[in-house]
Amino acid sequence: MAGGAALLYATEHEDPSAGPSRLRGDQRSISAFELGQHNRHDNLWVAIDGEVWDVTDFVQRHPGGSQILIDHAGKDVTKLFKGIHPAGTLEQNLREEQRMGRLDEDAIAKFRTMNGDEEDRIRKARDSLLGIDSIIVLDDFEKYARPVCPASAWDYYSTGVEGENSMKENSAIYDRVFFRPRVMRDVSDVDTSTKVLGVSSSIPLYVSPTARNGLVQPMGEVAVTKGAAAGGILQVLSHVASKSLEEVMKARSKGQQVAWQMYMKPDREVAAAEVRKAYELGAQSIWLTVDTVVLGKRTRERYTQVEKQPAPHGTKLTRVPCSREAQALTRHSRHDTNLTWEDIQMIKKNAPGLPVVLKGVGAWEDVVLAQQAGADAVVLSNHGGRQLDYANPPLKTLYDLNENAPQCLRRPDFQVFVDGGIRRGTDVLKALCLGANAVGLGRPFIYAAAGWGPDGVEKAIMILREELEISMRLLGVTNIDQLGPEYLNCSRI
Numbered sequence: 001m002a003g004g005a006a007l008l009y010a011t012e013h014e015d016p017s018a019g020p021s022r023l024r025g026d027q028r029s030i031s032a033f034e035l036g037q038h039n040r041h042d043n044l045w046v047a048i049d050g051e052v053w054d055v056t057d058f059v060q061r062h063p064g065g066s067q068i069l070i071d072h073a074g075k076d077v078t079k080l081f082k083g084i085h086p087a088g089t090l091e092q093n094l095r096e097e098q099r100m101g102r103l104d105e106d107a108i109a110k111f112r113t114m115n116g117d118e119e120d121r122i123r124k125a126r127d128s129l130l131g132i133d134s135i136i137v138l139d140d141f142e143k144y145a146r147p148v149c150p151a152s153a154w155d156y157y158s159t160g161v162e163g164e165n166s167m168k169e170n171s172a173i174y175d176r177v178f179f180r181p182r183v184m185r186d187v188s189d190v191d192t193s194t195k196v197l198g199v200s201s202s203i204p205l206y207v208s209p210t211a212r213n214g215l216v217q218p219m220g221e222v223a224v225t226k227g228a229a230a231g232g233i234l235q236v237l238s239h240v241a242s243k244s245l246e247e248v249m250k251a252r253s254k255g256q257q258v259a260w261q262m263y264m265k266p267d268r269e270v271a272a273a274e275v276r277k278a279y280e281l282g283a284q285s286i287w288l289t290v291d292t293v294v295l296g297k298r299t300r301e302r303y304t305q306v307e308k309q310p311a312p313h314g315t316k317l318t319r320v321p322c323s324r325e326a327q328a329l330t331r332h333s334r335h336d337t338n339l340t341w342e343d344i345q346m347i348k349k350n351a352p353g354l355p356v357v358l359k360g361v362g363a364w365e366d367v368v369l370a371q372q373a374g375a376d377a378v379v380l381s382n383h384g385g386r387q388l389d390y391a392n393p394p395l396k397t398l399y400d401l402n403e404n405a406p407q408c409l410r411r412p413d414f415q416v417f418v419d420g421g422i423r424r425g426t427d428v429l430k431a432l433c434l435g436a437n438a439v440g441l442g443r444p445f446i447y448a449a450a451g452w453g454p455d456g457v458e459k460a461i462m463i464l465r466e467e468l469e470i471s472m473r474l475l476g477v478t479n480i481d482q483l484g485p486e487y488l489n490c491s492r493i
Protein backbone atom coordinates (compact mmCIF):
# COMPACT_ATOMS: atom_id res chain seq x y z
CA MET A 1 0.00 0.00 0.00
CA ALA A 2 1.11 3.51 -0.56
CA GLY A 3 2.84 5.31 2.24
CA GLY A 4 0.69 8.15 3.44
CA ALA A 5 1.39 11.44 1.78
CA ALA A 6 -0.48 12.68 4.79
CA LEU A 7 2.05 11.06 7.07
CA LEU A 8 4.41 13.05 9.15
CA TYR A 9 8.03 12.11 9.06
CA ALA A 10 10.71 12.26 11.68
CA THR A 11 14.06 13.17 10.22
CA GLU A 12 17.40 11.52 10.71
CA HIS A 13 19.06 14.91 10.25
CA GLU A 14 17.83 16.40 13.47
CA ASP A 15 20.48 17.80 15.77
CA PRO A 16 21.48 15.08 18.26
CA SER A 17 22.75 17.76 20.61
CA ALA A 18 19.11 18.33 21.50
CA GLY A 19 19.97 15.76 24.19
CA PRO A 20 18.17 12.69 25.53
CA SER A 21 14.43 12.69 25.98
CA ARG A 22 13.13 14.61 28.93
CA LEU A 23 10.90 13.32 31.68
CA ARG A 24 7.74 15.24 32.47
CA GLY A 25 6.10 13.91 35.61
CA ASP A 26 5.68 10.16 35.17
CA GLN A 27 5.08 10.55 31.41
CA ARG A 28 8.32 10.39 29.44
CA SER A 29 8.68 13.08 26.84
CA ILE A 30 10.11 11.92 23.50
CA SER A 31 11.67 14.08 20.80
CA ALA A 32 11.24 13.62 17.05
CA PHE A 33 14.90 12.68 16.92
CA GLU A 34 14.53 9.92 19.48
CA LEU A 35 11.45 8.57 17.73
CA GLY A 36 13.33 8.58 14.43
CA GLN A 37 16.10 6.45 15.96
CA HIS A 38 13.73 3.51 16.40
CA ASN A 39 13.28 2.91 12.73
CA ARG A 40 14.17 -0.72 12.15
CA HIS A 41 12.25 -3.98 12.14
CA ASP A 42 14.04 -5.07 15.32
CA ASN A 43 13.61 -1.73 17.08
CA LEU A 44 10.43 -0.12 15.92
CA TRP A 45 8.51 2.79 17.40
CA VAL A 46 5.65 4.78 15.95
CA ALA A 47 3.74 7.81 17.23
CA ILE A 48 -0.03 7.95 17.18
CA ASP A 49 -1.98 10.92 18.56
CA GLY A 50 1.15 12.19 20.28
CA GLU A 51 1.80 8.89 22.07
CA VAL A 52 4.82 6.80 21.22
CA TRP A 53 4.47 3.02 20.99
CA ASP A 54 7.15 0.35 20.83
CA VAL A 55 5.74 -2.19 18.36
CA THR A 56 8.92 -4.25 17.85
CA ASP A 57 7.36 -7.45 19.10
CA PHE A 58 4.12 -6.78 17.24
CA VAL A 59 5.61 -6.37 13.75
CA GLN A 60 5.57 -10.04 12.83
CA ARG A 61 1.97 -10.53 13.90
CA HIS A 62 0.57 -7.29 12.49
CA PRO A 63 -2.46 -8.43 10.43
CA GLY A 64 -1.74 -5.75 7.81
CA GLY A 65 1.73 -7.27 7.25
CA SER A 66 5.12 -6.40 8.67
CA GLN A 67 6.36 -4.38 5.72
CA ILE A 68 3.98 -1.49 6.19
CA LEU A 69 5.15 -1.03 9.79
CA ILE A 70 8.78 -1.23 8.74
CA ASP A 71 8.11 1.38 6.03
CA HIS A 72 6.76 3.76 8.67
CA ALA A 73 9.12 2.95 11.52
CA GLY A 74 10.22 5.92 13.62
CA LYS A 75 7.50 8.18 12.25
CA ASP A 76 4.27 9.82 13.28
CA VAL A 77 1.56 7.66 11.65
CA THR A 78 -1.53 9.20 13.22
CA LYS A 79 -3.42 9.98 10.02
CA LEU A 80 -2.84 6.69 8.31
CA PHE A 81 -3.40 4.64 11.46
CA LYS A 82 -6.71 6.30 12.23
CA GLY A 83 -7.92 5.97 8.65
CA ILE A 84 -7.37 2.23 8.74
CA HIS A 85 -8.04 1.03 12.28
CA PRO A 86 -11.20 1.39 14.34
CA ALA A 87 -11.22 2.77 17.88
CA GLY A 88 -9.83 0.37 20.47
CA THR A 89 -7.24 -1.23 18.16
CA LEU A 90 -4.24 -0.07 20.19
CA GLU A 91 -5.71 -1.14 23.51
CA GLN A 92 -6.78 -4.52 22.13
CA ASN A 93 -3.44 -5.38 20.53
CA LEU A 94 -0.69 -3.72 22.56
CA ARG A 95 0.30 -3.83 26.22
CA GLU A 96 0.50 -0.78 28.47
CA GLU A 97 4.28 -1.18 28.84
CA GLN A 98 4.64 -0.70 25.09
CA ARG A 99 3.52 2.90 25.53
CA MET A 100 6.90 4.63 25.73
CA GLY A 101 5.79 8.19 26.42
CA ARG A 102 4.48 11.30 24.68
CA LEU A 103 5.99 13.32 21.85
CA ASP A 104 7.36 16.60 23.11
CA GLU A 105 5.86 19.89 21.98
CA ASP A 106 8.62 20.56 19.45
CA ALA A 107 8.00 17.22 17.83
CA ILE A 108 4.26 17.78 17.69
CA ALA A 109 4.76 21.24 16.16
CA LYS A 110 7.32 19.90 13.73
CA PHE A 111 5.13 17.08 12.49
CA ARG A 112 2.24 19.50 12.16
CA THR A 113 4.32 21.77 9.95
CA MET A 114 5.70 18.93 7.87
CA ASN A 115 2.22 17.80 7.08
CA GLY A 116 1.06 21.34 6.44
CA ASP A 117 1.18 21.53 2.64
CA GLU A 118 -1.02 18.54 2.06
CA GLU A 119 -3.47 19.63 4.75
CA ASP A 120 -3.62 23.15 3.36
CA ARG A 121 -4.34 21.83 -0.09
CA ILE A 122 -7.13 19.62 1.25
CA ARG A 123 -8.61 22.43 3.37
CA LYS A 124 -8.75 24.70 0.34
CA ALA A 125 -10.28 21.95 -1.79
CA ARG A 126 -12.94 21.38 0.88
CA ASP A 127 -13.72 25.08 1.07
CA SER A 128 -14.34 25.22 -2.66
CA LEU A 129 -16.36 22.00 -2.93
CA LEU A 130 -19.62 22.45 -4.82
CA GLY A 131 -22.85 22.27 -2.87
CA ILE A 132 -24.45 18.85 -2.95
CA ASP A 133 -27.32 20.06 -5.16
CA SER A 134 -24.81 20.62 -7.95
CA ILE A 135 -24.18 16.90 -8.25
CA ILE A 136 -26.04 15.55 -11.28
CA VAL A 137 -24.67 12.03 -11.90
CA LEU A 138 -22.66 9.60 -9.78
CA ASP A 139 -19.44 10.23 -11.70
CA ASP A 140 -19.54 13.84 -10.40
CA PHE A 141 -18.80 12.56 -6.91
CA GLU A 142 -15.55 11.04 -8.10
CA LYS A 143 -14.53 14.14 -10.02
CA TYR A 144 -15.19 16.54 -7.15
CA ALA A 145 -14.07 14.29 -4.28
CA ARG A 146 -10.61 13.66 -5.71
CA PRO A 147 -9.06 16.96 -4.56
CA VAL A 148 -10.25 16.46 -0.97
CA CYS A 149 -8.46 13.11 -0.72
CA PRO A 150 -4.88 12.80 0.51
CA ALA A 151 -2.88 11.40 -2.41
CA SER A 152 -2.38 8.04 -0.70
CA ALA A 153 -6.10 7.68 -0.01
CA TRP A 154 -6.95 8.51 -3.62
CA ASP A 155 -4.52 5.84 -4.80
CA TYR A 156 -6.04 3.32 -2.46
CA TYR A 157 -9.66 4.03 -3.43
CA SER A 158 -9.32 4.48 -7.15
CA THR A 159 -6.81 1.81 -8.09
CA GLY A 160 -7.39 -1.55 -9.67
CA VAL A 161 -4.74 -4.25 -10.11
CA GLU A 162 -2.01 -4.64 -12.70
CA GLY A 163 -3.29 -3.20 -16.03
CA GLU A 164 -6.69 -2.38 -14.48
CA ASN A 165 -8.39 -4.33 -17.27
CA SER A 166 -11.16 -5.82 -15.16
CA MET A 167 -11.80 -2.45 -13.52
CA LYS A 168 -12.25 -0.74 -16.91
CA GLU A 169 -14.31 -3.56 -18.38
CA ASN A 170 -16.63 -3.66 -15.35
CA SER A 171 -18.14 -0.36 -16.56
CA ALA A 172 -17.46 -0.69 -20.28
CA ILE A 173 -19.55 -3.83 -20.66
CA TYR A 174 -22.69 -1.92 -19.62
CA ASP A 175 -22.15 0.37 -22.60
CA ARG A 176 -22.43 -2.57 -24.98
CA VAL A 177 -25.84 -3.72 -23.74
CA PHE A 178 -28.90 -2.00 -25.22
CA PHE A 179 -32.59 -1.98 -24.37
CA ARG A 180 -35.63 -3.19 -26.29
CA PRO A 181 -38.16 -0.72 -24.89
CA ARG A 182 -41.90 -1.43 -25.06
CA VAL A 183 -44.40 1.37 -25.59
CA MET A 184 -48.11 2.15 -25.28
CA ARG A 185 -48.28 0.85 -21.68
CA ASP A 186 -49.56 2.59 -18.57
CA VAL A 187 -46.46 3.52 -16.62
CA SER A 188 -47.97 6.17 -14.33
CA ASP A 189 -47.14 4.31 -11.09
CA VAL A 190 -43.63 2.96 -10.84
CA ASP A 191 -42.43 0.99 -7.83
CA THR A 192 -38.65 0.52 -7.46
CA SER A 193 -38.81 -1.14 -4.05
CA THR A 194 -37.71 -4.70 -3.35
CA LYS A 195 -36.29 -6.93 -0.63
CA VAL A 196 -32.60 -7.64 -0.20
CA LEU A 197 -32.19 -10.76 1.96
CA GLY A 198 -35.55 -10.01 3.49
CA VAL A 199 -34.73 -6.35 4.22
CA SER A 200 -37.01 -3.80 2.55
CA SER A 201 -35.07 -1.61 0.20
CA SER A 202 -36.27 1.53 -1.56
CA ILE A 203 -34.41 0.41 -4.68
CA PRO A 204 -32.58 -2.84 -5.56
CA LEU A 205 -29.30 -1.43 -4.34
CA TYR A 206 -26.98 -1.80 -1.35
CA VAL A 207 -23.70 -0.29 -0.19
CA SER A 208 -20.86 -2.71 -1.00
CA PRO A 209 -18.30 -3.11 1.76
CA THR A 210 -15.25 -0.90 1.34
CA ALA A 211 -12.33 -0.61 3.74
CA ARG A 212 -10.79 2.51 5.23
CA ASN A 213 -13.45 5.13 4.51
CA GLY A 214 -11.87 7.10 7.35
CA LEU A 215 -8.79 7.98 5.31
CA VAL A 216 -10.79 10.96 4.07
CA GLN A 217 -14.12 11.16 5.89
CA PRO A 218 -13.65 11.64 9.66
CA MET A 219 -17.00 9.96 10.34
CA GLY A 220 -15.72 6.95 8.38
CA GLU A 221 -18.36 4.35 7.55
CA VAL A 222 -20.77 5.94 10.02
CA ALA A 223 -21.40 8.63 7.38
CA VAL A 224 -22.53 5.83 5.09
CA THR A 225 -24.70 4.30 7.81
CA LYS A 226 -26.58 7.58 8.20
CA GLY A 227 -26.88 8.17 4.46
CA ALA A 228 -28.03 4.60 3.83
CA ALA A 229 -30.71 5.01 6.51
CA ALA A 230 -31.99 8.20 4.87
CA GLY A 231 -31.97 6.57 1.44
CA GLY A 232 -33.59 3.34 2.69
CA ILE A 233 -30.98 0.80 1.59
CA LEU A 234 -28.80 -1.85 3.24
CA GLN A 235 -25.19 -1.11 4.20
CA VAL A 236 -22.69 -3.95 4.19
CA LEU A 237 -19.90 -2.97 6.58
CA SER A 238 -16.35 -4.03 5.68
CA HIS A 239 -14.38 -6.29 8.00
CA VAL A 240 -11.59 -3.75 7.78
CA ALA A 241 -13.64 -0.60 8.10
CA SER A 242 -12.27 2.47 9.88
CA LYS A 243 -15.21 2.21 12.27
CA SER A 244 -16.00 -0.94 14.20
CA LEU A 245 -19.27 -2.81 13.89
CA GLU A 246 -20.06 -1.65 17.44
CA GLU A 247 -19.68 2.01 16.43
CA VAL A 248 -21.80 1.54 13.33
CA MET A 249 -24.52 -0.35 15.21
CA LYS A 250 -24.64 2.46 17.76
CA ALA A 251 -25.06 5.05 15.00
CA ARG A 252 -27.95 3.20 13.35
CA SER A 253 -31.41 4.68 12.97
CA LYS A 254 -34.28 2.85 14.63
CA GLY A 255 -34.89 -0.44 12.81
CA GLN A 256 -32.01 0.06 10.38
CA GLN A 257 -30.32 -3.16 9.29
CA VAL A 258 -26.59 -3.47 8.74
CA ALA A 259 -24.85 -6.50 7.23
CA TRP A 260 -21.27 -7.50 8.05
CA GLN A 261 -18.65 -8.55 5.53
CA MET A 262 -15.89 -10.88 6.68
CA TYR A 263 -12.54 -12.10 5.48
CA MET A 264 -11.75 -15.59 6.68
CA LYS A 265 -8.94 -15.68 9.21
CA PRO A 266 -6.67 -18.73 8.77
CA ASP A 267 -7.26 -19.57 12.42
CA ARG A 268 -10.84 -20.80 12.30
CA GLU A 269 -11.33 -20.33 16.02
CA VAL A 270 -10.55 -16.63 15.62
CA ALA A 271 -12.86 -16.50 12.60
CA ALA A 272 -15.66 -18.26 14.46
CA ALA A 273 -15.33 -15.82 17.36
CA GLU A 274 -15.59 -12.91 14.93
CA VAL A 275 -18.76 -14.37 13.41
CA ARG A 276 -20.28 -14.87 16.86
CA LYS A 277 -19.48 -11.29 17.77
CA ALA A 278 -21.13 -9.95 14.60
CA TYR A 279 -24.15 -12.13 15.35
CA GLU A 280 -24.39 -10.87 18.91
CA LEU A 281 -24.05 -7.26 17.79
CA GLY A 282 -27.08 -7.77 15.54
CA ALA A 283 -25.60 -7.99 12.03
CA GLN A 284 -28.40 -8.75 9.59
CA SER A 285 -26.38 -11.14 7.41
CA ILE A 286 -22.78 -12.32 6.98
CA TRP A 287 -21.03 -11.68 3.66
CA LEU A 288 -17.97 -13.86 3.23
CA THR A 289 -15.55 -12.43 0.67
CA VAL A 290 -14.06 -15.30 -1.31
CA ASP A 291 -11.97 -13.60 -3.98
CA THR A 292 -9.10 -12.46 -1.74
CA VAL A 293 -7.17 -15.59 -0.80
CA VAL A 294 -4.17 -13.32 -1.41
CA LEU A 295 -4.13 -9.63 -2.24
CA GLY A 296 -3.94 -8.63 -5.91
CA LYS A 297 -0.95 -6.65 -7.15
CA ARG A 298 -1.90 -2.98 -6.92
CA THR A 299 0.71 -1.60 -9.26
CA ARG A 300 -0.39 2.02 -9.11
CA GLU A 301 -0.03 2.16 -5.33
CA ARG A 302 3.44 0.65 -5.58
CA TYR A 303 4.57 3.23 -8.13
CA THR A 304 3.40 6.04 -5.89
CA GLN A 305 5.37 4.52 -3.03
CA VAL A 306 8.48 4.31 -5.21
CA GLU A 307 8.07 7.92 -6.35
CA LYS A 308 7.97 8.99 -2.74
CA GLN A 309 10.72 6.74 -1.45
CA PRO A 310 12.85 5.52 -4.36
CA ALA A 311 15.43 2.92 -3.44
CA PRO A 312 18.80 4.70 -3.39
CA HIS A 313 21.19 3.77 -6.19
CA GLY A 314 23.10 0.63 -5.37
CA THR A 315 20.79 -0.72 -2.65
CA LYS A 316 20.67 -4.48 -2.40
CA LEU A 317 17.82 -6.51 -3.82
CA THR A 318 15.12 -7.09 -1.20
CA ARG A 319 14.10 -10.73 -1.39
CA VAL A 320 10.51 -11.44 -0.43
CA PRO A 321 8.86 -14.89 -0.42
CA CYS A 322 6.71 -14.40 -3.51
CA SER A 323 4.98 -11.08 -3.37
CA ARG A 324 5.07 -8.34 -0.77
CA GLU A 325 1.57 -9.26 0.21
CA ALA A 326 2.54 -12.89 0.74
CA GLN A 327 4.24 -11.70 3.89
CA ALA A 328 0.83 -11.17 5.37
CA LEU A 329 0.08 -14.86 4.99
CA THR A 330 0.73 -15.75 8.57
CA ARG A 331 -1.85 -17.07 10.96
CA HIS A 332 -2.56 -13.46 11.88
CA SER A 333 -3.49 -12.55 8.33
CA ARG A 334 -7.04 -11.99 7.19
CA HIS A 335 -6.36 -13.86 3.95
CA ASP A 336 -6.63 -17.61 3.90
CA THR A 337 -5.37 -19.62 0.95
CA ASN A 338 -7.38 -22.56 2.17
CA LEU A 339 -10.93 -21.27 1.98
CA THR A 340 -13.39 -24.07 1.12
CA TRP A 341 -17.12 -24.65 0.70
CA GLU A 342 -17.24 -26.17 4.22
CA ASP A 343 -16.53 -22.75 5.68
CA ILE A 344 -20.10 -21.74 4.87
CA GLN A 345 -21.37 -24.19 7.50
CA MET A 346 -18.91 -22.82 10.08
CA ILE A 347 -20.49 -19.39 9.63
CA LYS A 348 -24.01 -20.78 9.78
CA LYS A 349 -23.21 -22.63 13.00
CA ASN A 350 -21.89 -19.48 14.66
CA ALA A 351 -24.57 -17.14 13.34
CA PRO A 352 -27.69 -19.30 13.49
CA GLY A 353 -30.48 -18.15 11.22
CA LEU A 354 -28.52 -15.39 9.48
CA PRO A 355 -28.23 -15.43 5.70
CA VAL A 356 -24.71 -16.16 4.42
CA VAL A 357 -23.64 -14.45 1.23
CA LEU A 358 -20.56 -15.42 -0.82
CA LYS A 359 -19.03 -12.29 -2.27
CA GLY A 360 -16.65 -12.46 -5.20
CA VAL A 361 -17.97 -15.24 -7.44
CA GLY A 362 -16.62 -15.00 -10.99
CA ALA A 363 -17.89 -18.07 -12.87
CA TRP A 364 -21.44 -19.42 -13.21
CA GLU A 365 -20.35 -22.91 -12.08
CA ASP A 366 -19.44 -21.51 -8.66
CA VAL A 367 -22.92 -20.04 -8.27
CA VAL A 368 -24.33 -23.55 -8.62
CA LEU A 369 -21.80 -24.90 -6.10
CA ALA A 370 -22.48 -22.04 -3.67
CA GLN A 371 -26.15 -22.84 -3.69
CA GLN A 372 -25.48 -26.54 -3.16
CA ALA A 373 -23.13 -25.71 -0.28
CA GLY A 374 -25.89 -23.84 1.54
CA ALA A 375 -25.15 -20.18 0.74
CA ASP A 376 -28.22 -17.96 0.76
CA ALA A 377 -26.90 -15.58 -1.89
CA VAL A 378 -23.86 -14.76 -4.00
CA VAL A 379 -22.33 -11.54 -5.23
CA LEU A 380 -21.00 -11.79 -8.77
CA SER A 381 -17.99 -9.55 -8.36
CA ASN A 382 -14.30 -9.15 -9.17
CA HIS A 383 -13.77 -6.86 -6.17
CA GLY A 384 -14.07 -3.75 -8.33
CA GLY A 385 -11.11 -4.94 -10.44
CA ARG A 386 -8.82 -5.06 -7.39
CA GLN A 387 -8.01 -8.77 -7.25
CA LEU A 388 -7.51 -10.93 -10.39
CA ASP A 389 -6.94 -8.71 -13.39
CA TYR A 390 -8.86 -9.94 -16.44
CA ALA A 391 -11.41 -11.67 -14.20
CA ASN A 392 -14.67 -11.46 -16.13
CA PRO A 393 -16.79 -8.37 -15.59
CA PRO A 394 -19.66 -9.42 -13.30
CA LEU A 395 -22.34 -8.57 -15.89
CA LYS A 396 -20.78 -11.20 -18.17
CA THR A 397 -20.86 -13.76 -15.35
CA LEU A 398 -24.53 -12.94 -14.86
CA TYR A 399 -25.14 -13.37 -18.59
CA ASP A 400 -23.38 -16.76 -18.47
CA LEU A 401 -25.56 -17.76 -15.54
CA ASN A 402 -28.66 -17.02 -17.62
CA GLU A 403 -27.30 -19.18 -20.42
CA ASN A 404 -26.09 -22.11 -18.33
CA ALA A 405 -27.90 -22.30 -15.00
CA PRO A 406 -31.01 -20.09 -15.09
CA GLN A 407 -32.48 -22.24 -12.30
CA CYS A 408 -30.21 -20.31 -9.88
CA LEU A 409 -31.97 -17.04 -10.71
CA ARG A 410 -35.27 -15.56 -9.51
CA ARG A 411 -35.62 -17.98 -6.62
CA PRO A 412 -37.34 -17.28 -3.29
CA ASP A 413 -34.57 -19.11 -1.38
CA PHE A 414 -31.45 -17.81 -3.12
CA GLN A 415 -30.47 -14.32 -4.28
CA VAL A 416 -27.92 -13.18 -6.82
CA PHE A 417 -26.27 -9.77 -6.52
CA VAL A 418 -23.85 -8.01 -8.83
CA ASP A 419 -21.29 -5.28 -8.21
CA GLY A 420 -18.52 -3.51 -10.14
CA GLY A 421 -18.68 -0.49 -12.40
CA ILE A 422 -22.36 0.29 -11.79
CA ARG A 423 -22.80 4.05 -12.01
CA ARG A 424 -26.18 4.77 -13.66
CA GLY A 425 -29.81 3.82 -13.30
CA THR A 426 -29.63 2.09 -16.69
CA ASP A 427 -26.74 -0.07 -15.41
CA VAL A 428 -28.93 -1.16 -12.49
CA LEU A 429 -31.79 -1.89 -14.86
CA LYS A 430 -29.63 -4.03 -17.15
CA ALA A 431 -28.42 -6.18 -14.26
CA LEU A 432 -32.00 -6.58 -13.00
CA CYS A 433 -33.21 -7.61 -16.47
CA LEU A 434 -30.60 -10.39 -16.40
CA GLY A 435 -32.04 -11.63 -13.11
CA ALA A 436 -29.95 -9.90 -10.42
CA ASN A 437 -31.94 -9.32 -7.23
CA ALA A 438 -29.96 -6.21 -6.38
CA VAL A 439 -26.70 -4.46 -7.20
CA GLY A 440 -23.91 -3.11 -4.99
CA LEU A 441 -21.82 0.02 -5.41
CA GLY A 442 -18.44 0.57 -3.81
CA ARG A 443 -16.42 3.61 -4.88
CA PRO A 444 -19.32 6.00 -5.53
CA PHE A 445 -20.38 5.83 -1.88
CA ILE A 446 -16.81 6.37 -0.66
CA TYR A 447 -16.51 9.50 -2.82
CA ALA A 448 -19.98 10.75 -1.92
CA ALA A 449 -19.21 10.39 1.80
CA ALA A 450 -15.70 11.82 1.39
CA GLY A 451 -17.00 15.11 0.08
CA TRP A 452 -20.44 15.47 1.59
CA GLY A 453 -20.82 12.95 4.44
CA PRO A 454 -24.27 11.37 5.00
CA ASP A 455 -25.94 13.86 2.60
CA GLY A 456 -23.63 12.71 -0.18
CA VAL A 457 -24.60 9.10 0.35
CA GLU A 458 -28.29 9.96 0.43
CA LYS A 459 -27.92 12.06 -2.71
CA ALA A 460 -26.19 9.17 -4.54
CA ILE A 461 -29.18 6.96 -3.72
CA MET A 462 -31.60 9.70 -4.85
CA ILE A 463 -29.79 10.04 -8.18
CA LEU A 464 -29.95 6.33 -8.87
CA ARG A 465 -33.58 6.13 -7.81
CA GLU A 466 -34.54 8.95 -10.16
CA GLU A 467 -32.57 7.45 -13.05
CA LEU A 468 -34.03 4.01 -12.40
CA GLU A 469 -37.60 5.33 -12.28
CA ILE A 470 -37.20 7.28 -15.51
CA SER A 471 -35.61 4.31 -17.28
CA MET A 472 -38.25 1.86 -16.07
CA ARG A 473 -41.03 4.08 -17.42
CA LEU A 474 -39.25 4.45 -20.75
CA LEU A 475 -38.70 0.71 -20.91
CA GLY A 476 -42.42 0.11 -20.33
CA VAL A 477 -42.34 -1.55 -16.89
CA THR A 478 -43.73 -0.49 -13.54
CA ASN A 479 -42.11 -2.87 -11.05
CA ILE A 480 -38.96 -4.92 -10.64
CA ASP A 481 -40.69 -8.29 -11.05
CA GLN A 482 -41.67 -7.44 -14.62
CA LEU A 483 -38.06 -7.21 -15.77
CA GLY A 484 -36.47 -9.97 -17.83
CA PRO A 485 -33.84 -10.64 -20.53
CA GLU A 486 -36.44 -9.97 -23.24
CA TYR A 487 -35.92 -6.26 -22.56
CA LEU A 488 -32.25 -6.41 -23.54
CA ASN A 489 -30.17 -6.64 -26.68
CA CYS A 490 -27.05 -8.47 -25.47
CA SER A 491 -25.64 -9.23 -28.92
CA ARG A 492 -22.47 -7.24 -28.18
CA ILE A 493 -21.92 -8.40 -24.62
Ligand code: HEM
Nearest residue numbers: 055063064068072077080081084089090093211239240334
Ligand atom coordinates in the same frame (compact mmCIF):
# COMPACT_ATOMS: atom_id res chain seq x y z
C1 HEM B 1 0.90 0.61 15.98
C2 HEM B 1 0.00 -0.25 16.25
C3 HEM B 1 -0.87 -0.98 15.29
C4 HEM B 1 -1.75 -1.92 15.65
C5 HEM B 1 -2.04 -2.36 17.06
C6 HEM B 1 -2.38 -2.41 14.46
C7 HEM B 1 -3.36 -3.38 14.42
C8 HEM B 1 -3.97 -3.86 13.31
C9 HEM B 1 -5.02 -4.84 13.29
C10 HEM B 1 -5.64 -5.51 14.53
C11 HEM B 1 -5.36 -5.05 12.00
C12 HEM B 1 -6.39 -6.06 11.49
C13 HEM B 1 -7.74 -5.49 11.28
C14 HEM B 1 -8.69 -6.64 10.97
O1 HEM B 1 -8.34 -7.58 10.26
O2 HEM B 1 -9.81 -6.58 11.48
C15 HEM B 1 -4.53 -4.20 11.20
C16 HEM B 1 -4.59 -4.13 9.83
C17 HEM B 1 -3.85 -3.24 9.10
N1 HEM B 1 -2.97 -2.30 9.55
FE1 HEM B 1 -2.39 -2.03 11.44
N2 HEM B 1 -1.87 -1.76 13.37
C18 HEM B 1 -0.92 -0.87 13.84
C19 HEM B 1 -0.21 0.02 13.08
C20 HEM B 1 -0.34 0.19 11.74
C21 HEM B 1 0.33 1.20 10.98
C22 HEM B 1 1.29 2.21 11.56
C23 HEM B 1 -0.07 1.04 9.70
C24 HEM B 1 0.30 1.84 8.50
C25 HEM B 1 1.18 2.77 8.48
C26 HEM B 1 -0.98 -0.07 9.64
C27 HEM B 1 -1.60 -0.55 8.51
C28 HEM B 1 -2.48 -1.60 8.49
C29 HEM B 1 -3.07 -2.13 7.28
C30 HEM B 1 -2.80 -1.63 5.86
C31 HEM B 1 -3.92 -3.14 7.65
C32 HEM B 1 -4.75 -4.00 6.76
C33 HEM B 1 -6.07 -3.33 6.54
C34 HEM B 1 -6.75 -3.95 5.37
O3 HEM B 1 -6.71 -5.18 5.30
O4 HEM B 1 -7.33 -3.23 4.57
N3 HEM B 1 -1.13 -0.56 10.91
N4 HEM B 1 -3.70 -3.48 12.01
Ligand SMILES: Cc1cc2nc3c(=O)[nH]c(=O)nc-3n(C[C@H](O)[C@H](O)[C@H](O)COP(=O)(O)O)c2cc1C
Nearest residue numbers: 157208209210211238289383384420421441442443
Ligand atom coordinates in the same frame (compact mmCIF):
# COMPACT_ATOMS: atom_id res chain seq x y z
C1 LIG C 1 -11.36 1.19 -1.74
C2 LIG C 1 -12.07 -0.12 -1.79
C3 LIG C 1 -12.05 -0.93 -0.67
C4 LIG C 1 -12.71 -2.15 -0.70
N1 LIG C 1 -12.75 -2.90 0.44
C5 LIG C 1 -13.44 -4.07 0.44
C6 LIG C 1 -13.56 -4.82 1.62
O1 LIG C 1 -13.08 -4.45 2.68
N2 LIG C 1 -14.25 -5.99 1.56
C7 LIG C 1 -14.82 -6.44 0.40
O2 LIG C 1 -15.43 -7.51 0.39
N3 LIG C 1 -14.74 -5.72 -0.73
C8 LIG C 1 -14.08 -4.55 -0.74
N4 LIG C 1 -14.03 -3.80 -1.88
C9 LIG C 1 -14.78 -4.25 -3.07
C10 LIG C 1 -16.22 -3.70 -3.05
O3 LIG C 1 -17.00 -4.32 -2.07
C11 LIG C 1 -16.92 -3.91 -4.39
O4 LIG C 1 -16.81 -5.26 -4.75
C12 LIG C 1 -16.37 -3.02 -5.49
O5 LIG C 1 -15.97 -1.79 -4.99
C13 LIG C 1 -17.44 -2.79 -6.55
O6 LIG C 1 -16.95 -2.01 -7.58
P1 LIG C 1 -17.20 -0.43 -7.74
O7 LIG C 1 -16.26 0.23 -6.79
O8 LIG C 1 -16.84 -0.21 -9.15
O9 LIG C 1 -18.64 -0.15 -7.43
C14 LIG C 1 -13.36 -2.59 -1.88
C15 LIG C 1 -13.36 -1.76 -3.01
C16 LIG C 1 -12.73 -0.53 -2.97
C17 LIG C 1 -12.78 0.34 -4.18
